[in-house]
Amino acid sequence: MEWFTPYLDVMLTKKELIRYSRQIAYPGLEEDGQQRLKASHVVVAGLGGLGCLAATYLACAGVGRITVVDCDSVELSNLNRQMLHWEDDVGEPKPQSVAEKLKKINSTVKVVPVFEKITENNARGIIKKAQVVIDATDNFETRFILNAACVAEKIPLVHGGVHSFLGELTTIIPGETPCLACVFPDTAKKQNHFPVFGVNPALVATLQVTETIKLIAGFGTLLKGRMLYINAETMEFKFFNLSKRVNCPVCGQVNAKA
Ligand SMILES: [Zn+2]
Numbered sequence: 657m658e659w660f661t662p663y664l665d666v667m668l669t670k671k672e673l674i675r676y677s678r679q680i681a682y683p684g685l686e687e688d689g690q691q692r693l694k695a696s697h698v699v700v701a702g703l704g705g706l707g708c709l710a711a712t713y714l715a716c717a718g719v720g721r722i723t724v725v726d727c728d729s730v731e732l733s734n735l736n737r738q739m740l741h742w743e744d745d746v747g748e749p750k751p752q753s754v755a756e757k758l759k760k761i762n763s764t765v766k767v768v769p770v771f772e773k774i775t776e777n778n779a780r781g782i783i784k785k786a787q788v789v790i791d792a793t794d795n796f797e798t799r800f801i802l803n804a805a806c807v808a809e810k811i812p813l814v815h816g817g818v819h820s821f822l823g824e825l826t827t828i829i830p831g832e833t834p835c836l837a838c839v840f841p842d843t844a845k846k847q848n849h850f851p852v853f854g855v856n857p858a859l860v861a862t863l864q865v866t867e868t869i870k871l872i873a874g875f876g877t878l879l880k881g882r883m884l885y886i887n888a889e890t891m892e893f894k895f896f897n898l899s900k901r902v903n904c905p906v907c908g909q910v911n912a913k914a
Pocket residue numbers: 834835836837838839901904905906907908
């Protein structure tokens with residue numbers, strides 16, 4: 657990951673040194689890594705089961721700027737898994753609901769709510785200059801738009817998906833790994849109201865934030881070019897290697913230049 661320079665100017669306050677002391681104590685992170693987290697901008701696309709958990713742990717970890725994007729309002733049927741939306745929030749725009757809770761979880765974090773549908777026209781503008789984008793969406797139409805925007809802006813995309821007790825995860829680094837369009841057919845469609853338990857997106861989202869923290873701080877092994885498939889019903893975790901698609905319409909040119 658090409659690192660950005662301003663983080664060296666971002667100092668940690670005495671309170672932050674105490675607040676994050678248990679993670680700063682980790683040799684892979686230390687104060688330098690915490691400074692990077694504070695200087696970072698992460699976009700959470702989708703504020704359902706995945707996005708609520710991802711945003712929570714990004715705020716807890718001290719990521720300095722979190723953009724939270726969704727075009728939906730909270731519904732009663734969301735509450736079994738979307739833990740930042742509470743009973744009083746039904747009918748509220750999801751980005752506002754999430755922003756209110758994140759400010760209470762960590763008042764030092766800047767949260768930017770975006771109540772918009774992600775489209776080909778606005779995607780690059782929303783993610784511009786972010787260090788990482790978390791794909792917490794629930795449909796392939798939006799995923800493909802995000803994927804193309806991340807490849808164009810050269811921003812890592814941590815993809816997560818869930819269905820019933822199944823989950824999947826991979827980390828896409830433009831110019832280095834296969835992209836989503838290499839992996840999934842462009843005929844993949846949205847499936848409305850599919851079954852899902854709250855614990856399953858929680859599991860995948862915490863792994864997405866784990867990848868994000870490692871990406872920003874620069875330690876550990878990333879899930880690059882590999883897909884993790886989780887079956888929580890049978891407790892099977894499997895890894896598959898991913899390949900770049902020849903002449904991928906999205907990343908083909910980027911990969912050719914890399
Ligand atoms: Zn591709």
